[in-house]
Structures are given as C-alpha cells and as structure tokens.
C-alpha cells in the first residue's frame with residue numbers, strides 16, 4: 001500500500017510510522033471494535049470531497065452503540081479528523097479508515113479498557129480490479145453463511161464480523177473466483193464479502209432487505225439513483241437461483257463502488273457483459289462522487 005504521512009490517533013496527528021499499539025491491545029485478541037470505510041474523490045470544480053461523510057460517521061457511532069462502545073469524542077470531532085487527515089496527507093483521492101478499538105491494560109472479556117480511535121487515509125485503487133469494474137467479476141456462493149443477527153450483529157461494521165467475510169472471500173479466491181456471495185442462515189442471498197448486491201430481471205430491481213447485511217451507504221446511494229431514474233427497487237428476499245436467471249447483477253460498496261457480476265457459480269449472468277442498467281448506475285455513481293450531480297452536492301464534504 002502507498003503510505004500516508006499522518007494518522008489521527010486519539011485526538012491528534014502522529015507520523016504514519018509512529019501510529020503503533022501494544023500487542024496486548026484488547027481488540028487484537030477479541031475483535032471488539034468498529035470501523036468505517038469512506039472514499040474521497042477529486043471533484044469537478046477542482047479540489048477534493050469526501051463522499052457521504054456524515055452518513056459514514058453516523059454509522060460509525062451506530063456501530064459503536066450496537067457493541068456498547070462509547071467513543072470518547074463527539075461526532076463533529078471525528079468528522080473534522082477525517083477532513084483534516086485527508087488535507088494533511090495531501091491526497092486528491094483516497095480511502096479513509098476510521099477505527100474504534102479497545103486499548104491495552106487489562107486482558108479478559110470483562111476488561112474495561114480505554115476506547116481508542118484512529119483515522120488513517122491512503123490511496124486505494126479499484127477494490128475488485130480495474131478489469132473487474134469494466135468487465136465484471138466472477139462470484140461463488142460461499143459455504144459460509146452470513147452472520148445471524150443474534151450471533152454477531154450485521155448492522156454494526158465491527159472488526160469481528162470481518163472474520164466471516166474473510167473466510168468467505170478466501171474460500172472464493174482460492175477456488176479461482178473473484179468474490180464470495182454469502183447467504184443468510186435461512187439460505188437467502190445476503191451480501192458479498194465486502195459489498196451489497198443488486199439484481200435486475202425484466203426491469204425490476206431487487207436488493208435483499210437489511211436483516212443480515214451491513215446496510216451499505218453505497219446501497220442507499222444506488223437506491224436513490226434508481227428512484228431518480230424512475231426504476232422500481234424491491235427490498236426483499238432474493239434467492240440464489242434468481243441471480244442465475246437475472247438479466248444483470250452488481251455489487252455495491254465504498255471500496256468496490258459498482259462492480260458488475262458476470263458469473264455466479266459458473267453460470268453466466270445475462271449476456272456475460274456488464275448490462276445497460278449496471279453501466280448506467282456506474283456512470284451515475286461516478287458523476288455523483290466527482291461532484292457532477294448538482295442535485296446531490298450536499299453529499300460531498302469539501303476538503
């Protein structure tokens with residue numbers, strides 16, 4: 001990865017190489033922490049802007065609340081830390097990673113260690129590859145289920161939840177696919193390892209409801225774009241065979257942006273090329289994040 005120069009930690013900036021923690025950091029042992037993934041893009045008028053910072057920041061605080069972690073800073077200060085982290089590191093485009101974790105001190109599950117916060121930024125290219133974004137990716141239904149909300153709660157973007165995503169992604173990649181599709185514990189489509197999913201057949205777009213997925217901010221953005229286009233979006237249960245016979249399917253996520261799915265379990269989706277709707281959503285999404293959609297400039301926080 002390309003390093004930045006500064007990382008915000010617990011209230012101030014430290015040099016990238018000095019942003020260290022002790023090996024007995026609680027979260028490192030037990031996974032009790034939450035994070036965000038946000039992107040900053042260069043914008044039409046010059047300069048850069050962070051996309052939907054307020055929504056990401058709100059989800060960070062929601063995630064912490066779900067896990068019972070109290071972030072020792074007000075929301076405004078974390079938002080300001082995000083803006084300042086981009087500014088100081090001087091990247092025109094980058095990914096932002098706020099992380100809330102339990103520090104060292106006591107060990108054991110009952111430990112009540114200090115809640116610490118860091119915000120790192122670095123340039124991050126196409127998550128599923130340039131080629132994937134252009135031509136579509138291959139996906140494998142995972143043998144791992146997405147977490148039931150009474151196991152680990154999917155509405156929290158928590159550190160521990162990503163063991164589930166990593167197991168699924170590794171399994172898919174080692175079998176020669178580019179990403180995993182996880183089903184929920186009842187067998188309905190949930191989401192990708194690090195993305196939400198949309199499918200379209202006969203002009204009707206569906207995306208799974210939020211019972212066992214991370215309610216993605218890109219997902220919400222895409223729903224708005226579809227509504228703007230006058231396209232009906234149904235948030236309901238989706239089965240894997242619906243994807244096999246879909247005209248189009250795509251993943252959405254901050255890192256992955258809009259990633260067309262060209263194959264699921266070796267079945268070609270539609271024509272095997274990114275479909276018309278997927279391309280349109282991709283173009284509209286890029287317009288949006290780069291400040292070319294006048295109606296949605298309020299989603300951009302200038303740096």
Ligand code: PPE
Pocket residue numbers: 036037038165191192193194195196213214215216217218219252253254255256
């Ligand atoms: N589901 C999961 C499991 C997930 O990790 C993400 C984001 C999404 C859905 C989409 O959420 P949103 O970014 O708000 O649209 N995954 C992040 C993790 C990337 C990583 O590998 O690290 C991301 O896209 O930033």
